[in-house]
Amino acid sequence: MANIKSAEKRARIAKTRTLRNTSRKSAMKTAVKRFEASLAEQDNEKIEANFKKAIQLIDKAAVKGIIHPNARDRKKAQLAKKTESGPGIKR
Numbered sequence: 746m747a748n749i750k751s752a753e754k755r756a757r758i759a760k761t762r763t764l765r766n767t768s769r770k771s772a773m774k775t776a777v778k779r780f781e782a783s784l785a786e787q788d789n790e791k792i793e794a795n796f797k798k799a800i801q802l803i804d805k806a807a808v809k810g811i812i813h814p815n816a817r818d819r820k821k822a823q824l825a826k827k828t829e830s831g832p833g834i835k836r
Contacts, residue, residue: 766811773802
């Protein structure tokens with residue numbers, strides 16, 4: 746346990762930020778899972794909406810420093826590839 750007042754404050758801040766980051770990362774993962782579920786349903790409107798939402802949350806997570814920019818690019822490329830090759834997609 747910290748003995749110095751500023752160290753105690755940093756510990757409190759770290760705990761708060763950890764919770765916030767965990768929440769944002771979880772929301773990002775959920776959006777990706779919803780996108781993949783809409784691919785299975787083969788509903789083009791849902792696919793487009795979920796794709797945009799997933800990309801938005803992935804970008805936001807990278808800007809906030811939750812994931813690395815290279816991880817952001819990799820995830821976005823993987824989703825785009827699934828969109829192009831997914832069943833029921835006509836492009």
